[in-house]
Amino acid sequence: MKHISKFALAGAVSLFAVAAYAQGQDFSQVQIKSTPLGNNTYMLEGQGGNMVVAVGTDAVIQVDGEFAPLHDKIKAEVDKLSGKKPIKYLINTHFHGDHTGGNGPFHRDGTTIVAHRNLALRLQHGSTNGLSGNKTAPSEGDWIPTQTYTTEGLQLMVGGQTVMVNHPATAHTDTDSYVYFPVSNVIACGDTVSLGPRYPTIDYANGGSLNGIISTVETYIRMGNDQTKYVPGHGPLASKADMQKYHDMLVAVRDAVQAEIKAGKTEDQAVAAKPLAKIGGALGANAMADENMVKMSYRSLKGAKANPA
Numbered sequence: 001m002k003h004i005s006k007f008a009l010a011g012a013v014s015l016f017a018v019a020a021y022a023q024g025q026d027f028s029q030v031q032i033k034s035t036p037l038g039n040n041t042y043m044l045e046g047q048g049g050n051m052v053v054a055v056g057t058d059a060v061i062q063v064d065g066e067f068a069p070l071h072d073k074i075k076a077e078v079d080k081l082s083g084k085k086p087i088k089y090l091i092n093t094h095f096h097g098d099h100t101g102g103n104g105p106f107h108r109d110g111t112t113i114v115a116h117r118n119l120a121l122r123l124q125h126g127s128t129n130g131l132s133g134n135k136t137a138p139s140e141g142d143w144i145p146t147q148t149y150t151t152e153g154l155q156l157m158v159g160g161q162t163v164m165v166n167h168p169a170t171a172h173t174d175t176d177s178y179v180y181f182p183v184s185n186v187i188a189c190g191d192t193v194s195l196g197p198r199y200p201t202i203d204y205a206n207g208g209s210l211n212g213i214i215s216t217v218e219t220y221i222r223m224g225n226d227q228t229k230y231v232p233g234h235g236p237l238a239s240k241a242d243m244q245k246y247h248d249m250l251v252a253v254r255d256a257v258q259a260e261i262k263a264g265k266t267e268d269q270a271v272a273a274k275p276l277a278k279i280g281g282a283l284g285a286n287a288m289a290d291e292n293m294v295k296m297s298y299r300s301l302k303g304a305k306a307n308p309a
């Protein structure tokens with residue numbers, strides 16, 4: 001692909017930095033912060049993707065585990081919240097390293113790592129970054145989930161806590177799961193939802209798509225009510241109104257990039273036209289984020305093919 005060198009120089013897309021960024025990173029100052037969501041359910045934030053913990057009478061269900069070097073701090077916080085109950089399940093929302101990096105140490109604690117089957121395959125086989133062409137090596141041993149599901153979804157239970165795990169066919173990646181906690185009225189969205197001064201990453205090379213993200217967010221809006229607490233993969237806790245705003249922003253992105261495609265522009269010409277300047281300005285995203293979002297949206301809307309899992 002003749003574009004690669006230029007994109008490699010661009011280099012600032014968060015997804016694509018994840019693998020390198022886990023290594024050699026200083027986690028010593030990271031503190032794990034927990035926010036109660038009701039019914040003994042909590043949002044946890046450290047460094048990497050947001051986590052959710054549901055404490056049952058006998059055990060804990062956790063969503064995502066950030067990076068391996070943070071395991072001890074995360075576990076200490078969960079112990080504090082649960083009175084040292086074991087973590088029975090750790091559910092991965094998708095395969096990126098800032099969400100699955102902790103799998104190994106949690107697995108060695110005796111936790112069952114749960115994910116969609118595509119996630120296990122993408123970890124096992126390694127993956128390639130769509131924009132830069134950078135490769136992530138196949139993961140080994142206990143990084144790989146031990147309990148996988150396919151299209152039917154999954155219900156997991158510990159004493160007094162039930163969660164529903166479901167898979168959108170294509171959204172942020174093709175490895176995504178979202179997790180619904182019916183009693184606490186919480187939805188853990190993974191990186192299908194990224195809030196704050198940023199766009200979501202459309203990891204089209206690993207099965208993600210802009211239209212898939214939009215329809216998945218529509219599902220979240222349908223599932224929720226005014227009391228629902230939405231935990232994004234990155235950014236602050238959100239309400240249904242926030243999700244509607246996020247949805248409308250994504251539709252505006254799609255319309256803007258689709259208009260460039262309809263006008264017959266090449267990807268470079270679409271980028272040069274800066275069709276997301278106003279949307280990015282409202283988000284507080286920088287020019288590089290706008291540019292990368294145009295590229296990812298353009299390729300997704302043009303039907304870029306995913307690498308095989």
Ligand SMILES: [Zn+2]
Nearest residue numbers: 015094096191
């Ligand atoms: Zn991600």
